[in-house]
Amino acid sequence: MTKTIIGYPRIGEHRELKFATQKYFKHLLTAEELQETARQLRAKNWQTIAAAGIDQIPTGDFSFFDTTLDTAKLLNIVPKRYRDLHLDDLAEYFALARGYQGDTGDVKALPMKKWFNTNYHYLTPEFDADTQIKVGDWQLFDQFQEAQAQGINARPTLVGPYTLLRLSRFLDGRKPADFVAALIQAYTEILAKLAALGAKWVQLDEPALVYDQTDADLALFKQLYTPILAAKGHLSVLAQTYFGDVRDSFDTLTALDFDGLGLDFIEGQENLAVLAKHPFPADKTLFAGVINGKNIWRTNYQATLDLLAKLPDNAVLSTSTSLLHVPYTTRNETKIPANELQYLAFAEEKLQELADLDAIRTTGTKHAAYQANQALFATPRYEENAALNAKIAALKPADYTRQPDRQTRLQLQAEALHLPDLPTTTIGSFPQTAAVRKNRAQLRKGEITEAQYTEFNHAETRRWLKIQTDLGLDVLVHGEFERNDMVEYFGENLEGFRFTENGWVQSYGTRGVKPPIIWGDVARTHPITVAETVYAQSQTDKLVKGMLTGPVTILNWSFPRADVSAKLSTEQIALALQDEVLDLEKNGIKIIQIDEPALRENLPLRKKDWYTKYLDWAVPAFRLTAAAVKPTTQIHTHMCYSEFQDIIKAIDALDADVISFEAARADLTLLDVLHDTHFETHVGPGVYDIHSPRVPSVDEIVAIIHKILARIPLQNVWINPDCGLKTREEPETVASLKNMVTAVQQVREEL
Ligand code: GLN
Ligand code: ZN
Numbered sequence: 001m002t003k004t005i006i007g008y009p010r011i012g013e014h015r016e017l018k019f020a021t022q023k024y025f026k027h028l029l030t031a032e033e034l035q036e037t038a039r040q041l042r043a044k045n046w047q048t049i050a051a052a053g054i055d056q057i058p059t060g061d062f063s064f065f066d067t068t069l070d071t072a073k074l075l076n077i078v079p080k081r082y083r084d085l086h087l088d089d090l091a092e093y094f095a096l097a098r099g100y101q102g103d104t105g106d107v108k109a110l111p112m113k114k115w116f117n118t119n120y121h122y123l124t125p126e127f128d129a130d131t132q133i134k135v136g137d138w139q140l141f142d143q144f145q146e147a148q149a150q151g152i153n154a155r156p157t158l159v160g161p162y163t164l165l166r167l168s169r170f171l172d173g174r175k176p177a178d179f180v181a182a183l184i185q186a187y188t189e190i191l192a193k194l195a196a197l198g199a200k201w202v203q204l205d206e207p208a209l210v211y212d213q214t215d216a217d218l219a220l221f222k223q224l225y226t227p228i229l230a231a232k233g234h235l236s237v238l239a240q241t242y243f244g245d246v247r248d249s250f251d252t253l254t255a256l257d258f259d260g261l262g263l264d265f266i267e268g269q270e271n272l273a274v275l276a277k278h279p280f281p282a283d284k285t286l287f288a289g290v291i292n293g294k295n296i297w298r299t300n301y302q303a304t305l306d307l308l309a310k311l312p313d314n315a316v317l318s319t320s321t322s323l324l325h326v327p328y329t330t331r332n333e334t335k336i337p338a339n340e341l342q343y344l345a346f347a348e349e350k351l352q353e354l355a356d357l358d359a360i361r362t363t364g365t366k367h368a369a370y371q372a373n374q375a376l377f378a379t380p381r382y383e384e385n386a387a388l389n390a391k392i393a394a395l396k397p398a399d400y401t402r403q404p405d406r407q408t409r410l411q412l413q414a415e416a417l418h419l420p421d422l423p424t425t426t427i428g429s430f431p432q433t434a435a436v437r438k439n440r441a442q443l444r445k446g447e448i449t450e451a452q453y454t455e456f457n458h459a460e461t462r463r464w465l466k467i468q469t470d471l472g473l474d475v476l477v478h479g480e481f482e483r484n485d486m487v488e489y490f491g492e493n494l495e496g497f498r499f500t501e502n503g504w505v506q507s508y509g510t511r512g513v514k515p516p517i518i519w520g521d522v523a524r525t526h527p528i529t530v531a532e533t534v535y536a537q538s539q540t541d542k543l544v545k546g547m548l549t550g551p552v553t554i555l556n557w558s559f560p561r562a563d564v565s566a567k568l569s570t571e572q573i574a575l576a577l578q579d580e581v582l583d584l585e586k587n588g589i590k591i592i593q594i595d596e597p598a599l600r601e602n603l604p605l606r607k608k609d610w611y612t613k614y615l616d617w618a619v620p621a622f623r624l625t626a627a628a629v630k631p632t633t634q635i636h637t638h639m640c641y642s643e644f645q646d647i648i649k650a651i652d653a654l655d656a657d658v659i660s661f662e663a664a665r666a667d668l669t670l671l672d673v674l675h676d677t678h679f680e681t682h683v684g685p686g687v688y689d690i691h692s693p694r695v696p697s698v699d700e701i702v703a704i705i706h707k708i709l710a711r712i713p714l715q716n717v718w719i720n721p722d723c724g725l726k727t728r729e730e731p732e733t734v735a736s737l738k739n740m741v742t743a744v745q746q747v748r749e750e751l
Contacts, residue, residue, distance in 0.1 A: 001361060003054050003354045006240060007061035007322030008045050009347050011506050017041055018510040031090050046152045052351035058203060059143045059154040065097040065509045068167060071159040072125035074138040075186050080130050081107050097123055097509055112508055116207055116243045117605055118325055121508035129172035133182035135189045144197060156194050160204035161187050161224045180223055188231045195235040203238045210244030212606050218252045229257040238262055238287060242321040244605050245270035254281050262287035265307060266320035272310060286315040291350050293321030297562045298345045299353045301360060301373040317354050323347040327503035335501055343381050382520035392571050400623045402655055406680060409631045410657055416632040417590060421751060422719050422744050425475035427638055427660055428547045429724035430464050431733055436481050457481045458535060465540050467734060472741045475591060476544050478536035486549045487557040488516055494576055496522035516558045518569055524576035527583050534587045543591055546584040550596035551577055551621045557598055567617040574624040581625055585633050593636035594625055600642045615650045622654045640723045645673045652681055660684035662722040668707055675711040686722030688736060695735045701743035719744050
């Protein structure tokens with residue numbers, strides 16, 4: 001079988017690209033030196049992939065920032081404000097990606113959005129009255145030739161015209177249809193040029209096909225591709241999809257003159273049903289995405305062989321998505337013991353899996369790799385927590401339901417907590433200064449004792465309790481100084497997680513994340529936040545709010561297990577957090593916030609699956625964490641990063657007492673939705689954006705509070721910033737909060 005992959009990570013095994021790019025930004029590296037680092041990284045990737053025996057190797061998947069932006073740049077979809085900066089190509093590219101402030105102008109970056117259901121972000125191309133599509137020479141042709149020169153059997157890849165249109169923004173009254181002719185011409189030209197350079201196959205990424213498609217969508221797809229494919233000559237064109245299935249576009253795809261169709265058989269389970277109904281056309285090649293490109297577990301070879309048996313014999317063995325979404329290699333992990341590491345496969349190990357599967361198909365199950373894989377999967381990876389899973393199986397609706405109803409609870413809480421109108425609070429974290437991070441690093445390296453570490457954090461908490469009290473805030477927080485990251489911190493303190501040293505995955509541009517791995521059944525073995533919270537409460541007469549990360553966010557920001565459902569893992573985490581919530585309550589904490597900033601992130605791509613394949617268990621899991629507290633204990637939650645309008649009912653159904661939202665950054669558009677849906681949860685729509693050091697004025701915040709009060713009953717409103725303040729400096733934090741409290745005092749006097 002031919003073996004290929006959709007794409008490979010590009011940040012470098014040791015994040016070389018990140019560090020080189022940052023040096024270039026600081027003018028410590030020239031553009032040519034950065035290009036040289038990039039060339040070396042590409043060459044190393046290609047050698048690794050070729051050495052593993054992969055037959056067709058993608059090029060154009062390398063990017064200095066984002067491949068959607070690369071495609072836009074190649075097509076000259078560069079808004080005038082960036083062209084007017086008169087920068088060289090590389091500098092202009094980074095201006096699009098990160099904004100530019102310098103000698104020739106001041107422009108913000110293009111908006112960034114999450115790439116489908118991943119934690120990778122792409123830059124949103126912008127079409128306007130001024131857009132002149134024409135094919136330039138950004139990256140694509142050079143990378144292909146560079147690979148060819150190294151003897152690589154290269155398959156150039158780029159974002160296809162349909163997905164490009166679906167992901168872009170249209171200004172000046174322009175719409176996708178206005179650009180169809182120009183895109184047809186441009187893609188035709190690109191294919192011709194690649195064919196002339198010697199390409200045999202070209203991969204056009206069309207993941208937008210896995211969303212729900214309307215007839216108009218499919219007509220657009222056909223309109224774009226009919227002429228492009230009519231002109232392709234001997235070149236073979238692969239339409240590559242991933243992150244789901246092509247149930248509504250399969251007929252359209254097969255009717256067009258594509259040479260290959262790339263289908264995802266991991267997330268796109270439905271693709272099998274599609275193939276069962278319509279045989280795969282004999283004149284096309286199926287690129288079968290059978291190795292999971294998004295998760296980090298070893299493939300069970302027998303299961304994959306069973307899957308392959310249902311697919312055409314001449315299918316190309318491939319990954320389900322680009323390997324961009326997993327770390328480079330397990331070889332660099334020294335802390336995870338070998339007997340555990342053998343269950344993990346990052347990008348490099350997945351190459352080997354493709355090679356193994358091909359060899360096993362030829363040699364049969366006598367193959368040593370097959371035998372070893374069978375043996376691996378025959379050994380239990382971890383010991384099941386049977387008691388926990390029995391408890392989960394026995395959960396009843398009442399276990400997810402707080403008593404009494406929210407209105408009654410809020411009444412009892414008002415009597416118990418004695419808060420003023422428009423109570424003020426913050427979202428949890430205060431600045432993670434160099435000193436705070438150094439304290440954690442010193443503990444990790446064993447340079448200070450546990451007691452010294454704790455004393456530093458306590459001193460910081462005391463200092464910030466005083467600042468909060470002097471400012472006149474009503475509900476205080478301890479500041480989260482002991483937390484490196486809101487998910488990692490809980491993962492480290494719960495049973496069932498593993499952590500990598502080098503498992504970096506690109507989130508956007510130079511920013512990487514190192515997601516924890518949910519290894520086994522998750523359980524709480526000891527209190528996690530109780531000591532810090534109780535300490536803070538002991539230092540003040542005001543109320544201190546306990547601070548937890550919610551079960552859905554912990555799951556969504558980790559690598560999930562493949563052997564149990566996300567639902568079960570999330571319920572396990574929820575039960576662990578329930579113990580923590582009850583412990584906080586028992587120790588006198590009266591307000592507990594359970595953050596769920598990532599609730600929206602794993603919403604299925606198809607809307608009709610939202611309530612049947614995700615929210616149906618995600619919302620109950622949150623409810624489980626808080627269901628057993630006393631009526632007078634007030635449960636808060638917090639959300640940010642995304643738009644909530646379309647799931648606002650589900651958010652209300654979390655049955656929290658109070659929620660703080662990121663709102664100021666999104667121009668408070670949320671207020672209308674909260675009003676129109678009669679949102680019942682008491683709510684703190686953020687009154688200022690925390691992503692910039694800018695200090696909002698008192699008047700500005702007063703105006704925002706008036707806007708809020710015009711839409712939401714006074715008794716339901718809390719006042720807080722958009723999100724936590726960990727990324728801010730102390731002076732602007734204090735100045736901003738001072739203005740926030742002053743603004744509230746002014747409004748209270750008017751009441
Ligand atoms: N409590 C967290 C903080 O304040 C919430 C962070 C988040 O929403 N991303 O930092
Ligand atoms: Zn937030």
